[in-house]
Amino acid sequence: MYSFDYQRATEPKDAVSALQADSDAKFLAGGQSLLPTMRLRLAQPSKLIDVTRIAAMKAIRVDGQTVSIGAAVCHADVAANADVARALPGLAFLASQIGDRQVRALGTIGGSLANNDPAACYPAAVLALNGTVVTDRRRIAAEDFFVGMYETALAADELITSVEFPAAEKSAYEKFRNPASHFALVGVFVAKTGQGVRVAITGAASSVFRSPELEQALSANFTPEAARGVTVSSGDLQTDLHASAEYRAHLIPVLAARAVAKANS
């Protein structure tokens, strides 16, 4: 590891102005994606601005309508929060399945979304639940946030401060995990609300996406059988050393059916 400066921010505006003062600086959250990248010399920031001590970014608030999670909340705290588990069981379960104990103790929801790894779990929840990414300067709808592989709508100096999820009648997440990393080979998040059913898939393509076929089938009939009856094309899916596009296409309805069974239980 080469040398770099470290600064601990206590307010969002201080973190943003520190970043604006140094174009080679980066925000540091749990470091679970950034530090390995630095060790591999794929990133060489001159300064890391730690955002995990910003009190306003560490709160979880749940009311009848909305679940709001501070960007610096770690995965373990989302998984363990009883109010989140009651309001959005799929979200709490998703957080409990990320990586291992150490990754969950350090990694944050804001860091995960900013990184937008194509196999990350949280993007599926944000897209399926029609969430909103709140930053130091604006609110970004899930549909507009995920732009492509490791790419988001965030400006280079923009700080995610929280993520808001509207309440859902039912929600569930199922993933077929990579046995080594626990990242999603394929992950499917299913959400049923008064507005209909939304299904988001992660791990299968260059970025998270919704499945219109599954949404249509499940809006008509919210059962595992309806999900299993859907055929997903492998055309836009990814082949890599872990799985072929065809295998991923096969997994999507299988996992969607399991998620629906769980949501209905």
Ligand SMILES: Cc1cc2nc3c(=O)[nH]c(=O)nc-3n(C[C@H](O)[C@H](O)[C@H](O)COP(=O)(O)OP(=O)(O)OC[C@H]3O[C@@H](n4cnc5c(N)ncnc54)[C@H](O)[C@@H]3O)c2cc1C
């Ligand atoms: C062994 C291992 C297994 C893993 N398994 C899984 C898994 O199963 N599922 C899964 O989803 N993820 C998995 N991860 C990734 C993990 O969830 C990380 O926590 C996440 O990718 C990054 O979060 P972080 O808080 O560590 O961010 P960091 O690594 O600190 O930062 C990541 C990027 O986001 C930027 N950033 C951080 N916070 C903010 C913010 N508030 N606003 C704007 N930009 C910000 C940073 O500048 C950096 O570019 C795994 C990681 C490891 C090491």
